[in-house]
Amino acid sequence: MSRPATGSSSSRAARLLIATLFSGLLAAAVALCLLYAFSTRPLGANGGAVTVVHGGGSPKQRPSNPGTDGQDAFTLHPQEHIFREAQTIHLTWNVTKARRAPDGVVKAVYLINGKFPGPIIEARSGDELVVNVHNSVHDSDEGGIAVHWHGLTMKGANEMDGAVGLTQCAIAPSDNFTYRFRIDESQSGTYWYHAHSGVQRADGLFGGLVIHKPAQAERKSDLTTYQYETEQLLLVGDWYHRQAGAVLDWYQDPNHYMYEPAPDSLLINGKGWYNCSMAVKARPVNCSETEKPAVVFGDSKRVRLRVVNTGISSGVTMSISQGNMKVIAVDGGGAVAHGTPAVGSIGLLYPGERMDLIVDRHVPTTSESHESREEPERQGELTITLDRENMGLINFALTREQSFQLLWAVSRGDAPNGHSQRGQETISQFNLADAAGLPLGPSLSAIASPQETAVLYSTMRVRAANHNRPVGTVNHTSWVVSDPSQRPLLSLDREEWAGAIKQPTPAQTLTVPWFRQAGEGRWVELVLNNFDDKGHPFHLHGHSFYVVATHHAVLDQNNAYNPFDPAAASQQTVNTATPLRKDTIYVPPMGYVILRFALDNEGLWLLHCHVLWHQAVGMGIVLQVGDIADDVKQRASELCPR
Known part of the structure; x- marks a missing residue:
């Protein structure tokens, strides 16, 4: 008598168990999608979830008055900075929280000196900034505030980087803290500042920071090089109507299976438009009809537009009519190759990233000029589209693509500064991922042979040991600060670090990669x-880096993901001739990026995903460069309770 194959019955039982579990998970996911879809279905006239105050007319019929919509507040003044000597700029900020309706929906929003977004800081390379911040927010749920200067290297001022738990304690209610640091002479470009404590950035604690490159005898100013007439700042990003803490609670709920919460709206320069009739029963809002904001370029034929994605989870694509755009720089002034085409659409720009554009208006023909003599302004459109990558569950109340009036003064004059739009070869869209940098000079030859290599692995997972809540990790380490008043790592000895940052699961330990040898001419390849099927925009504090390679997985093939193999590193194709310099980089799904940067800035620096919900559940890691001086440790603990 033949014997049955060993383990056959147990295999059938295992397959049955797996099938049962899979069916249960599939049913739960379908139920969640149906519940979310029902709760985000637009209400009818009698839905009762929204208070609507009608303003009359449609948004496109009622453009914002350029004289009253605050547009001038986002016009920059390079002439006041590029010709002067470096100086100390003193600022005093009072941070409060008040109910505002940026897009017509009322929400408690952070204000700096009564403004949302916060006031724009304009400076030049080499300036010293002294910013005294007073925390007047007395919300018991807030553990204090802090301000991070996104993209600035903070050389010699690690303790001023603004990362709660790492470089400082949070500024407690009714307390003050003065940030004092010098902008490096090598830094100029488009930056921004934002909260780096909890999830306060999603409630509006951010603003623009522009560092102008000084005009010097040996080099042309940007005004001369690009021949633009005005500079403007555009802060664009997604927006949530619920308070950030409530949104984070939703994301961490085990019943939501790690689906990222979709935003409700989008804002440009702190203003937006929301269709009140689309409000949903599950999330009632106090909503009023508002006018759509306009972007006003006036009689400028060529504009430098500095764009910051201040959003929480969504990449953005920008398109314009009545003109075209050309990228000249990314992040903190990383120059883009001169051959980059002029286009009508550019994207994707991910949260934390910036781009500098030269925008040329369409020059009207003789017949167009004759037809428009009665019009004081030509109404083009600026269209913003939010990417859906982090919108696994559709929010039917969100208008993902919105167009805003782009107002140019009509003129029969010549093309801008002799730059005719006729005859220029243009394409319809430019992918920022295809941008290349300028050729590197001999002073950067060390990029070709870094002395160190570090390999990091990032992922988002639901962990049973964390009560089935999402956990973000880099090399099995999570960066989550549970107590904003605890002494920061920068103030502690290295052997105390593991006990200072509690990990979400017992299997995890705090890991801080240490590049012991630092100094000029020493480089690292990171x-x-x-490991995820979604991309992550990572930001590195204290440094800019060169992107020498990006690997995209082919997701529809078996075994498509091939992680970086250190053993085969010598065969990896890298671009050390024209790499792009950045401080925030999108790592594609199941892919990797290879970055190279100089180890010339000692201290503790955070590397983290800039999707705020991912950052909030731990997707970050601390890097140590060189040694930490005793006086730096002492200064880092100044705000902490005694």
Whole structure:
């Protein structure tokens, strides 16, 4: 008598168990999608979830008055900074929280000196900034505030970087803290500042920071090089109507299976438009009809537009009519190759990233000029589209693509500064991922042979040991600060670090990679792998880096993901001739990026995903460069309770 194959019955039982579990998970996911879809279905006239105050007319019929919509507040003044000597700029900020309706929906929003977004800081390379911040927010749920200067290297001022738990304690209610640091002479470009404590950035604690490159005898100013007439700042990003803490609670709920919460709206320069009739029963709002904001270029034929994605989870694509755009720089002034085409659409720009554009208006023909003599302004459109990558569950109340009036003064004059739009070869869209940098000079030859290599692995997972809540990790380490008043790592000895930052699961330990040898001419190659089927925009504090390679997985093939193999590193194709310089980089799904940067800035620096919900559940890691001086440790603990 033949014997049955060993383990056959147990295999059938295992397959049955797996099938049952899979069916249960599939049913739960379908139920969640149906529940979310029902709760985000637009209400009818009698839905009762929204208070609507009608303003009359449609948004496109009622453009914002350029004289009253605050547009002038986002016009920059390079002439006041590029010709002067470096100086100390003193600022005093009072941070409060009040109910505002940026897009017509009322929400408690952070204000700096009564403004949302916060006031724009304009400076030049080499300036010293002294910013006294007073925390007047007395919300018991807030553990204090802090301000991070996104993109600035903070050389010699690690303790001023603004990362709660790492470089400082939070500024407690009714307390003050003065940030004092010098902008490096090598830094100029488009930056921004934002909260780096909890999830306060999603409630509006951010603003623009522009560092102008000084005009010098040996080099042309940007005004001369690009021949633009005005500079403007555009802060664009997604927006949530619920308070950030409530949104984070939703994301961490085990019943939501790690689906990222979709935003409700989008804002440009702190203003937006929301269709009140689309409000949903599950999330009632106090909503009023508002006018759509306009972007006003006036009689300028060529504009430098500095764009910051201040959003929480969504990449953005920008398109314009009545003109075209050309990228000249990214992040903190990383120059883009001169051959980059002029286009009508550019994207994707991910949260934390910036781009500098030269925008040329369409020059009207003789017949167009004759037809428009009665019009004081030509109404083009600026269209913003939010990417859906982090919108696994559709929010039917969100208008993902919105167009805003782009107002140019009509003129029969010549093309801007002799730059005719006729005859220029243009394409319809430019992918920022295809941008290349300028050729590197001999002073950067060390990029070709870094002395160190570090390989990091990032992922988002639901962990049973964390009560089935999402956990973000880099090399099995999570960066989550549970107590904003605890002494920061920068003030502690290295052997105390593991006990200072509690990990979400017992299997995890705090890991801080240490590049012991630092100094001029010493470089590191950092490889950042992404194990997820969604991309992550990572930001590195204290440094800019060169992107020498990006690997995209072919997701529809078996075994498509091939993580970076250190053993085969010598065969990896890298671009050290024209790499792009950045401080925030999108790591594609199941792919990786190879970054190279100089180890010339000693201290503790955070590397983290800039999707705020991912950052909030731990997707970050601390890097140590060189040694930490005793006086830096002492200054880092100044705000902490005694």
